Amino acid sequence: xxxxxxxxxxxxxxxxxxxxxCNHSTISGNEYVYWYRQIHSQGxxxxxxxxKNNETNEMxxxxxxxxxxxxxxxxxxxxxxxxxxxxCIVSKKAAGNKLTFGGGTRVLVKP
Amino acid sequence: DTAVSQTPKYLVTQMxxxxxxxxxxxxxxxxxxxxxxxxxxFLKIMFSxxxxxxxxxxxxxxxxxxxxxxKAHLNLHINSLELGDSAVYFCASxxxxxxxxxxxxxxxxxxxxx
Numbered sequence: 023x024x025x026x027x028x029x030x031x032x033x034x035x036x037x038x039x040x041x042x043x044c045n046h047s048t049i050s051g052n053e054y055v056y057w058y059r060q061i062h063s064q065g066x067x068x069x070x071x072x073x074k075n076n077e078t079n080e081m082x083x084x085x086x087x088x089x090x091x092x093x094x095x096x097x098x099x100x101x102x103x104x105x106x107x108x109x110c111i112v113s114k115k116a117a118g119n120k121l122t123f124g125g126g127t128r129v130l131v132k133p
Numbered sequence: 134d135t136a137v138s139q140t141p142k143y144l145v146t147q148m149x150x151x152x153x154x155x156x157x158x159x160x161x162x163x164x165x166x167x168x169x170x171x172x173x174x175f176l177k178i179m180f181s182x183x184x185x186x187x188x189x190x191x192x193x194x195x196x197x198x199x200x201x202x203x204k205a206h207l208n209l210h211i212n213s214l215e216l217g218d219s220a221v222y223f224c225a226s227x228x229x230x231x232x233x234x235x236x237x238x239x240x241x242x243x244x245x246x247x
Contacts, residue, residue, distance in 0.1 A: 058236075060176075063241075064240060064241070065137070065223050065225070065238030065239050065240050065241055066176065066223070066225075066236075066238045067238070068235040068236060068237070071235075107174070109176075120166075120178050120181060120189055121178070121236060122178070123168075123175065123176035123177070125174075125175070
């Protein structure tokens with residue numbers, strides 16, 4: 023699975039959009055980009071995924087560059103409950119769909 | 134209803150003991166996993182089972198033995214516990230279908246070996 027690079031931490035003001043970048047320059051054609059988050063003391067939670075096209079759901083939007091070497095997770099209106107570690111993961115469908123977690127980005131939403 | 138449930142939530146035990154952590158999912162998923170999150174907060178996969186068959190074993194010491202009595206359960210038994218086994222252990226499940234999948238994680242079991 024391709025490796026990802028994320029900033030270790032970032033702050034965001036409550037009510038503002040949070041843009042979380044992720045680099046995955048070695049991604050291959052059949053690999054998806056997944057985003058998960060882990061709120062303190064809880065298990066990781068799926069947010070969104072994409073292959074080539076931009077995606078949006080009730081939690082977030084995912085923007086993937088045309089060359090697929092990077093992506094941005096957008097939390098449109100961050101709330102205090104969005105404070106968490108956000109993981110960008112690149113994975114292809116394989117036996118067990120293994121998710122390889124990196125260090126993630128620790129996002130602190132401030133009032 | 135909790136989708137993926139683990140028991141116990143906390144486990145404190147002495148070195149050398151044998152302990153088990155249980156996991157159950159009520160999502161009807163085919164695949165279950167065990168992940169370990171160490172003190173540095175890195176999450177690493179340990180095992181993956183698909184329909185009760187082991188498909189991933191990520192260089193985990195053989196003191197760790199997963200057991201899947203049916204596809205809704207994946208238990209983790211640890212023999213001769215060591216201090217370095219202290220971590221949070223997460224169970225997860227997913228459906229092995231299509232080109233992508235969403236994994237659902239349990240709330241974790243915090244294991245402390247003293």
